[in-house]
Amino acid sequence: MTIKVAINGFGTIGKRVADAVDAQTDMEIVGVTKTGPSFGCDLAVKKGFPLYCTFDDSSKISAFADAGYSCSGGLSDLLSVADVVVDCSPGKLGAENLEKYKRAGIKYIFQGGEKHALTGQSYTSSANHSDNIGVDGTRVVSCNTTGLSRTLVPLFDYCGSLKVECTMIRRAADPGDSKKGPINAIAPVLKVPSHHGPDVMTVKPEIEINSLAVAVPTTIMHVHAIVADLPSGHGLSTESIIQMWKETPRVIVMNGVNNRITTTAEVMEMARDIGRKWGDLHEIFVWEDGISLQGDRLYYFQAIHQESDVIPENVDCIRALMGTEEDWKASVAKTDAAISSYYGL
Numbered sequence: 001m002t003i004k005v006a007i008n009g010f011g012t013i014g015k016r017v018a019d020a021v022d023a024q025t026d027m028e029i030v031g032v033t034k035t036g037p038s039f040g041c042d043l044a045v046k047k048g049f050p051l052y053c054t055f056d057d058s059s060k061i062s063a064f065a066d067a068g069y070s071c072s073g074g075l076s077d078l079l080s081v082a083d084v085v086v087d088c089s090p091g092k093l094g095a096e097n098l099e100k101y102k103r104a105g106i107k108y109i110f111q112g113g114e115k116h117a118l119t120g121q122s123y124t125s126s127a128n129h130s131d132n133i134g135v136d137g138t139r140v141v142s143c144n145t146t147g148l149s150r151t152l153v154p155l156f157d158y159c160g161s162l163k164v165e166c167t168m169i170r171r172a173a174d175p176g177d178s179k180k181g182p183i184n185a186i187a188p189v190l191k192v193p194s195h196h197g198p199d200v201m202t203v204k205p206e207i208e209i210n211s212l213a214v215a216v217p218t219t220i221m222h223v224h225a226i227v228a229d230l231p232s233g234h235g236l237s238t239e240s241i242i243q244m245w246k247e248t249p250r251v252i253v254m255n256g257v258n259n260r261i262t263t264t265a266e267v268m269e270m271a272r273d274i275g276r277k278w279g280d281l282h283e284i285f286v287w288e289d290g291i292s293l294q295g296d297r298l299y300y301f302q303a304i305h306q307e308s309d310v311i312p313e314n315v316d317c318i319r320a321l322m323g324t325e326e327d328w329k330a331s332v333a334k335t336d337a338a339i340s341s342y343y344g345l
């Protein structure tokens with residue numbers, strides 16, 4: 001069975017999820033939506049993805065033809081030929097779109113800009129793939145929550161309990177976004193604790209976690225400064241934690257000083273050097289020399305490529321909803337191998 005996937009919203013996340021789905025042998029893109037004719041349509045045309053209008057109004061659909069694009073119809077037409085829709089619309093449009101997906105009777109995946117309450121389910125590959133098997137719909141959590149989940153879940157699984165405080169140093173805007181800031185300030189999130197850390201508990205409720213957040217004038221990555229208290233008698237050392245994360249899927253552990261990768265600028269340069277499309281880094285980057293276990297308290301830094309760490313998770317999530325792969329590690333291996341061979345990496 002080939003899973004038919006619709007992408008509603010072909011922006012930063014949508015275009016990347018479409019590519020990652022297209023790379024898989026067990027799923028295909030049946031269409032992507034754009035709100036109107038624009039440069040982004042060319043990308044869909046080039047990839048051979050059928051183009052649909054975000055809306056069903058005939059005047060909005062015909063605007064595509066007027067601009068020289070072949071449009072296959074409105075959102076309802078797309079939903080009628082899909083098994084599952086990945087909603088990549090801007091955050092907070094979820095409630096409106098959810099009704100449309102329910103009416104179409106297909107499965108749906110939202111992104112981290114929506115609240116957990118929208119679906120009552122959230123997802124990361126390593127934390128709760130099995131809880132999402134066969135459900136009607138879920139939410140792939142944000143880039144930050146995905147990043148925290150990647151390194152904290154294996155630690156929790158080993159220790160059996162974990163108390164975490166973290167500070168999220170967030171990029172101000174995505175590189176293609178000209179509207180947001182700050183451009184010359186550090187902006188603390190004054191709602192404390194911030195929502196980022198506690199959001200991990202939507203996929204792994206057993207981890208006790210809180211966070212503070214600040215936005216800084218950079219566009220390329222987020223950095224997390226994390227302090228985790230392990231239970232006494234955990235039996236871990238700095239070295240064994242490094243080894244654990246080296247064996248964890250979608251985590252890269254590298255010595256910053258030895259490799260001369262001491263900032264997010266060099267991490268992103270590495271992603272471009274190794275040939276990742278758009279310069280993406282699906283993995284969470286952990287500085288080996290920034291990890292230190294002192295007694296029961298663990299300190300570490302990690303960097304998150306906000307535009308791409310959630311992309312392979314969406315692919316695994318499709319398999320969970322469709323019930324075609326129950327083992328999260330098998331899905332992750334399949335997703336990542338297909339993406340690597342698609343790009344010849």
Ligand code: NAD
Pocket residue numbers: 008009010011012013014033034035054088089090091092093111112113114141142143174306307308310
């Ligand atoms: P984006 O603005 O880059 O893309 C959204 C796309 O949806 C645009 O092409 C827009 O034209 C289109 N759109 C507008 N109205 C729509 C509607 N009613 N229905 C469908 N599509 C519509 O946004 P993004 O960064 O791709 O974010 C999408 C979702 O992913 C959000 O929930 C966001 O919070 C989440 N997310 C974003 C990032 C990131 O760093 N960009 C990371 C993780 C998760």
